[in-house]
Amino acid sequence: APGERGPLVLAAASLQEAMTAAAGAWAAQGHARPVLSFAGSSALARQIKAGAPADLFLSADEDWMTDVERAGFVVRSTRANIAGNRLVLIAPANRPVRLRIGKNMPIARVLGDSRLAMADPDSVPAGKYGKAALTTLGVWRSVANKIARGENVRAALALVERGEAPLGIVYATDARASRAIRVVGAFPIGSHAQIRYPLARLTGSRHRDAEAFRRFLLSRTGKAVLARYGFTAP
Amino acid sequence: MSTFTPEEWTIIGLSLRISLVATTAMLPFAFTLAWILARWRFPGKLLLDALVHLPLVVPPVVTGWLLLLLFGAQGPIGQWLHTWFGVTILFRWTGAALAAAIMAMPLMVRAIRLSIEAIDRRLEQAAHTLGAGRIRTFWTISLPLAMPGLLAGAILGFARCMGEFGATITFVSNIPGETQTLPIAIHAAMQTPGGEGLVTRLALISLALSLSALVAAELLARRMTRGKRSHVDRY
Amino acid sequence: MSTFTPEEWTIIGLSLRISLVATTAMLPFAFTLAWILARWRFPGKLLLDALVHLPLVVPPVVTGWLLLLLFGAQGPIGQWLHTWFGVTILFRWTGAALAAAIMAMPLMVRAIRLSIEAIDRRLEQAAHTLGAGRIRTFWTISLPLAMPGLLAGAILGFARCMGEFGATITFVSNIPGETQTLPIAIHAAMQTPGGEGLVTRLALISLALSLSALVAAELLARRMTRGKRSHVDRY
Amino acid sequence: MLIDIDVRRRVGGRIIGVTMRTDTGISALFGPSGIGKTTILHMVAGLIRPDEGHIRIDGTLLFDHRQAIDIPSKLRGCGYVFQDTRLFPHLRVRANLLYGRRGEGPASLSTVIDLLGLDGLLDRWPITLSGGEAQRVAIGRALLSGPQILLMDEPLSSLDDRRKAGLLGLIRDIPRRTGIPILYVTHDAAEIDALDATRIDVLNPA
């Protein structure tokens, strides 16, 4: 019905555009538009654990989903991954870098005195994946003290866009939307744990559309919307 | 900047409402705290002083998290509010106002305290000899004399509320029409590649609103001091 | 809290250094701005006033982003600094200090301005008749009389610097030993499930440090007013 | 109209105090600059607590060290003309005058305005007043507060002879007309004569 509020979805900030489009597609089918709240996965997880009256949780990170699940706020059977992502190495568009991603690649030499921009490898999901990939490729130790740790992926992207860092590691979805950078290459799938976005319904969910919208996101239509924004299949 | 979308109107209205309510509601508390810190001496005063500064010293997300622990559905105050008043402030604009007020508190307290400490207490003594007790002296002498600090505190506090982001999003999330204020919308736009244009636009709106508040406060301040300058002021 | 790890010592030292340098370096600028806003009248004054409040009104990440645009290696000021002085502040603790100083500015300016506006200008006139020009009058009369505001501004500013997160991480990133301050470490700990213990520990350290600064400032303030109370104060 | 005061207070290493007992309406505290006249008035008004002694006005005990009696300032009903006027800077002259208004007091508002020549000043801010004008407003404010006793600390020091003479007449008649005793501080012997006051010499008790 018009004016009615849809289910409240807490979603990781990195899914902002894709999820907005998905909610639009759902609303176009005649349902009440879901209310989307985008923030960092950690903030959302804490809100849920504080008893926030939300319906769905879409995390950028399996760890936080597991954390919320362990705390008993997730309806177990409803947890499923709705998308995946790739990790890419980027450079400013006007200062392209020639580098082949692979074992023992000379990334430290390319960096020279400057820094590699990425999300915090100790805390932010994208950074953790990046660190794993660099470690697998045997180059982490050569760059470990040349990292500019961003608060999130976008901060790292901004540094490369502005040319303040000659190289950066971001999600493919983020790289895709920016014209100021060029993708140097994608990290091999096996170099880090698979990047997945888990979705689950919360135990406190009261909205009658919650489950239907969750199923919609997992459906072929829903996944197609996410794919339009560069997300891979889970 | 000429016309706003309906979403933008909602965000602007919400930001103004939250900041106004937060500033107004915090003002008496801030004044009381400033008064206690300026005038009283008691053991633990330094602790109170530290507590007042807490939201300034720890990053906003920590303040937001503490609010969540206290006011969440599971939190002591949150449960109490729910049981007795049936009120939840989580995910509500009232929660955003609470977060903004707490973040603005240290600024407001300090400005007001500065003015209270500058009050010439001989005037309060004079009021006492004229039969005014503590309460009347407070309302008719101390409070009016502390007005500059109150006004400065209100300005600082309002501006701080208009800019509050970290504690708000951590505490009450980012819910359109309820807790999505200008700074949160700006932050969201920052997260979007190519969102710089929108960021600039929203930041300018934010600035324009705060500037209007500033102008209003300046005019009020001028009205208040009007005619009180001596003829000895050459300049 | 009894013993700190070497990393924690680094973070603590860095936070203190950045906050101290930022507060000290900003103080004269803040005073100048406060003086201009309190004493001068000129077209565009309101604009300056708004500019001073800007870092308060827009979310910190926007301020950080603006700093990046201006002071980055590609930015106008950044390029100029590099060409003429060979200095880069991006990714350096100096950059973190700049971000902190800018964020603390509005608070410092407002507190100092409040004190400048409270100066009894008849005393400055008296100094003139005693042969003191503008400069001597400023140093010997106006500045000492504005001391309470200066001190309050320094306290507020220092506390704000100790808590600064958003602008810093956006501008100079999170680099251990260079720009990783307490709030940044706290924020990182917040991002990890189960990091609440570390968050609490670091937040308490932060609070303890700021509390020490508060105590020092309070003692200084008391020293400054010592003996200046009249015998007419009964209380 | 009995004034019975015996107080001592240590101030900055010295003892300040007075012992007096009069029944004559106006008692004039007389003594050189810095001897402690203002301090004594402050003790009577309850703004400084004496270290020892007592203060009794018209049979009411305002302070007694041994009996631990210490009536708060606001209940003492002292119409105090401060040496430094202490006008409220944020209130216009009229509001200053009426601040302590209680009953009719020793003089009505219009009488006070008339006798003190405050007619054109009622809407002015205190900071715009000349020295003598401020002093007159301070006198008016105290007179209008319906006091039990008037404390006047060199109230005429900034006034011209004509005004002074007029006001001395007004003040002299207050105890007779209203039964309100006056404690008057001055260093002008002529004023004491004009007031028919009992001269109390404030001495250094040391």
Added chain:
Amino acid sequence: MLIDIDVRRRVGGRIIGVTMRTDTGISALFGPSGIGKTTILHMVAGLIRPDEGHIRIDGTLLFDHRQAIDIPSKLRGCGYVFQDTRLFPHLRVRANLLYGRRGEGPASLSTVIDLLGLDGLLDRWPITLSGGEAQRVAIGRALLSGPQILLMDEPLSSLDDRRKAGLLGLIRDIPRRTGIPILYVTHDAAEIDALDATRIDVLNPA
């Protein structure tokens, strides 16, 4: 020691001013409270700008409306004893006294301390001073500033007779001894006599 003043200034709807020309060392501005005596001293000291007229002291033109001359306060060398003392609250008495120190002036520091009885007060904060003590410090500060002219606004109003007599003697001798003229405000005709001053009646020009 020529004092040649002719000034007018509109203050709150009234005109305040004076026309005078004397050569006698001390000129006493005399007139009722509120007539404009303080305002005139402020104009001489350069703290208020006259709307018209001129101020010439000892041949130096301090102000001339028509010639657009307006020497700034700090160069006028006016040792000004303000009616409201204006001691610097953040400086101890000694620092207040020495603030304007320039050369030897009409009296040395030790003479000033002696004659004004400031001996025990040098390390005190102004707020702890009694009314008369503050007034004496203000006089000392002006005397020590090595002035070209002394402006004294009821400088003895809070002092006892003995002190007053001593200081009147000191002040009377200043022009003779040092060539420094004095513009003296008082409402006490006896002071004018004691100073051998030329009485200038300030009138309402309206």
